[in-house]
Amino acid sequence: MIDMAPYITVAIIIGIGLYICMFKSNLIKIVMGISLIESGVNLFLITLGYRHGAYAPIFTMFNGGIMTLPTPQALTLTSIVIGVATTALLLAFVIKIYRHYGSIDAKDARRLKG
Amino acid sequence: MKPMSVIVRTMTRSLYPFILLFGAYLVVHGHLTPGGGFQGGAVAASAIALAIAAFGGTKAYHEKTLALFESGGLLFFLSLGLIGMGVAFMWNFLAGSGSLFGDPVAYGSNPGYLNTAGTIPLMNIAVGLEVVGGLGAIMLAMGSYAFDEDKEVSS
Amino acid sequence: MRKSIALGALLIFFGFLLVAIMNIHSFGYPTNTAMDDYFIRNGQEQTGANNIVTAIVFDYRGYDTIGEATVLFTAVAGVLLALRKGGEEE
Numbered sequence: 001m002i003d004m005a006p007y008i009t010v011a012i013i014i015g016i017g018l019y020i021c022m023f024k025s026n027l028i029k030i031v032m033g034i035s036l037i038e039s040g041v042n043l044f045l046i047t048l049g050y051r052h053g054a055y056a057p058i059f060t061m062f063n064g065g066i067m068t069l070p071t072p073q074a075l076t077l078t079s080i081v082i083g084v085a086t087t088a089l090l091l092a093f094v095i096k097i098y099r100h101y102g103s104i105d106a107k108d109a110r111r112l113k114g
Numbered sequence: 115m116k117p118m119s120v121i122v123r124t125m126t127r128s129l130y131p132f133i134l135l136f137g138a139y140l141v142v143h144g145h146l147t148p149g150g151g152f153q154g155g156a157v158a159a160s161a162i163a164l165a166i167a168a169f170g171g172t173k174a175y176h177e178k179t180l181a182l183f184e185s186g187g188l189l190f191f192l193s194l195g196l197i198g199m200g201v202a203f204m205w206n207f208l209a210g211s212g213s214l215f216g217d218p219v220a221y222g223s224n225p226g227y228l229n230t231a232g233t234i235p236l237m238n239i240a241v242g243l244e245v246v247g248g249l250g251a252i253m254l255a256m257g258s259y260a261f262d263e264d265k266e267v268s269s
Numbered sequence: 270m271r272k273s274i275a276l277g278a279l280l281i282f283f284g285f286l287l288v289a290i291m292n293i294h295s296f297g298y299p300t301n302t303a304m305d306d307y308f309i310r311n312g313q314e315q316t317g318a319n320n321i322v323t324a325i326v327f328d329y330r331g332y333d334t335i336g337e338a339t340v341l342f343t344a345v346a347g348v349l350l351a352l353r354k355g356g357e358e359e
Contacts, residue, residue, distance in 0.1 A: 047296065078333055150327075
């Protein structure tokens with residue numbers, strides 16, 4: 001069971017991120033919880049493609065041996081960039097909410113004020 | 115934003131071209147070593163963040179310059195896909211032919227020659243320009259919005 | 270009352286994750302590798318790049334990279350639209 005350590009780490013990170021999203025009411029803590037869930041999913045994509053005793057899939061100055069699977073690494077690059085874009089948009093809206101309501105507590109921003 | 119002290123401004127003027135040079139190296143050598151368009155663009159955007167923090171927002175860059183970088187990068191990337199439309203969309207029409215980036219590469223380990231890989235270095239440069247423009251415009255908008263209007267908080 | 274129901278739902282979801290870990294292939298021995306072996310074998314001849322990950326991102330799966338560049342462009346447009354100055358008078 002100890003050789004499945006990366007998968008257990010992924011489960012713990014996603015669990016902590018989901019706990020922060022559900023039980024905290026500060027808006028910036030909720031944004032950090034969403035970012036933790038995205039980091040856990042990226043780690044899971046990379047650990048799917050590992051071969052035992054292999055090197056990185058790059059042929060420059062390569063000394064022989066076997067290589068890991070390159071396709072999950074390519075898809076993780078796309079996922080990281082999309083995570084950055086989503087976090088930037090969420091933080092811009094947190095700035096607008098603070099400017100309009102005067103506090104960053106999620107319980108205060110419930111009524112639609114004109 | 116107010117500019118920071120004399121020591122910070124002098125060190126920023128000395129360090130700024132080296133960070134941009136390292137980001138450009140990561141972008142151009144994307145087909146030989148780990149790196150590529152997105153990674154090199156993020157490193158070059160950290161130089162822009164340093165300049166905005168040290169000199170103040172509106173004195174460092176105009177927003178229209180960074181927005182032009184971003185739009186130009188995406189249009190260049192799309193036009194590279196449309197040029198090879200005779201065979202397929204995004205066909206690599208320069209790999210293996212004799213012209214701009216087209217030396218053939220055999221299977222096996224080699225010390226890495228820059229003149230290979232066809233349209234991949236051109237696509238890396240386009241994506242690097244887009245990421246620098248995009249992240250720089252985000253940081254400029256957030257910095258100047260949060261610091262210039264401290265007197266107008268509506269209730 | 271509401272907090273205990275939410276805590277129970279979180280523990281059930283965490284239990285699903287642990288059951289999925291017990292049934293996945295063991296770490297280091299993937300099962301279906303035919304597509305990636307083709308990419309490693311023919312990547313240098315067909316695209317000319319030494320870095321197989323870059324060849325997959327920009328040549329074999331370039332269409333996904335167009336989608337990702339568009340998502341980044343849309344997010345930057347949304348941020349610059351939300352944080353503009355001068356239109357705040359009511």
